[in-house]
Amino acid sequence: MSVAMQSIMENASPKRRYCFFILQQNLSSENQEKLLNQVVAFPQFSLSFIDVKQYLKSYAFKIREEDKICYTAETFFRLLLPWILADYDKALYFDGDTVCRIDVAEIFDLDLQDKLLAAVREFHGAAWYYKPNKTHNQSKKIYNEVLANLQQKDDYFQAGVLLWNLAGFREDWSIEKLLTLAVSKIWRLVDQDVLNFIAENKTLLLPAKYNYTVLFSELVKYLPKYLQEEYYEAGKDPKIIHYKPWDSLAYIQHFEFFWQYAVKSPFLKIIIANMKAKDLILTTPLHRHIRKCGWKFLLKCLFSREF
Template sequence: MTIPIFYTISDDFTPYLAVSVSSLVKHASPEKDYTIIILHQGLSPANQQALAAYEKDKVKIEFRQLDDQLFAQIQNKKGNYLRADFFTLSIFYRLFIPELFPEYDKAVYIDADTVVNADIAGLYQTEMGNNLVAACHDQSIHYIEPLQTYIRDCLGIDPDKYVNSGVLVMNCQAMRDEGFVDKFLQLLSTYQFNSIAPDQDYLNEICSGRIKLLDPRWDAMPNDFDPEMTSPYLIHYNLFYKPWHFEEVKYGSYFWQAAKETPFYKDLQKQLAAFSDQDRKEELAKMQSMVDMVGKILHDPQNWFHVKQEIKVTL
């Protein structure tokens, strides 16, 4: 049995993905088979070669360049912004995995800004039952009241059930059976909701009631509130807490320990040193931009919550 693990990437994110892949391979069991599939829309041959170097016995690395036409209907839509940054198409790749890879009944998806500290087989072996996905609470926004308001009053979702889409176990067969991709495209084309985290919001909405909550150690995130978890299985440098931008980021030591085992270590150190105080100020301002969007979306008559109330059914 092969354990499929998916990443999505843009070319400039290769150094961070190398850290994640290197850490994943380091903890992979020699008794299991793994296939890492990297989804992209243009990855340079040099960067493909750098990532392919982590392939070893029992760990296969594949690259899949995605067809522009598949995504034509989700480009240039109102509200397609990713956590206060401009819309990037790659955030939606994960939603298409069940349809693009019908050979897999189950798969793991991981964001590239991660470090893996345990055998990813432990995540893959999660018993799914009738659930469509398994994921962790989004701890990066759990203590930020305006974003809790967004989840509760703009999306109409219980904040305690709202999950992060950066680490997923996907019940691919069930998602195909439920027509997950068709529902996503229908929602996107019909309503074009203004959204703070488009991929994550659609996933939470469509899978509502069929999401299994994972041990939070599978998606440990830096924030300004919780103490560090003991022995996290996977670190996810979500939102703006990037150790290559800020010193003393929570869980940052895990990143730099893993980075030392890649050829990008010195470049990453230089990137941190070159990131100016002004750069950091602008990066932190993005969180405020997210918060500022909440008021606008809250009073939008076409937000998720209002539309669900109007049509009296779950979307």
């Protein structure tokens, strides 16, 4: 999150005002102070911490046991934005594993008209959806009830970068109604599924360059041609990069931009320690990793990326 904030601040216009809102329930006072000190260097920015406990007392979000390694209940917090930010008509949401290379005002200034959200398609999900001859385990793993039931399957979007029509949400939904829907079942892709379910045909679809996530090339080939072209074009010069470093032991495309901002984060030592713990930064000889994972797996990772 700190790295994402640094990238946003460095690319922002000095002539505009920006407000960070961090939704949290257990963020330590020490970490809050570090983030506040980080923001102080940019006078056009302010930072507020919002404790969401008061909104969630009667709700328990359901996440599949096997998915808890990827998702926590905090991912549902973004559903609260229209009511937490009751004095605002629009807001931008970013996942913490993103890096912005543009002034975010470029997205904020878009005219949503009657749309509830602006977002980028979920290219990864679309590729798996179109992949033929999936094994039973693959189908079970990536099956997505919401995507499968959309009128336009290609329009399922990724919720890591969102422009919210907060006023429009408040007109169409109450916080009680939305949270009741969110806890009514186990959603395969948690709050992202919830938003796709309620915002079908009410989403302004943005080009892939505004939320670019690296895919294995073996998946990209299953996308419809027009989505392939959009994806490859975005990869040449992405404006917002959504990193998934835990997905790979191989080269991570555009990761140099992550480090460009990470080295200025007050959490740099923690970032490096976490990466070492996940073997994303090798601290043991490569032959030991080969022995552990096997040559075939390692070569598959190395040669299935688009460089």
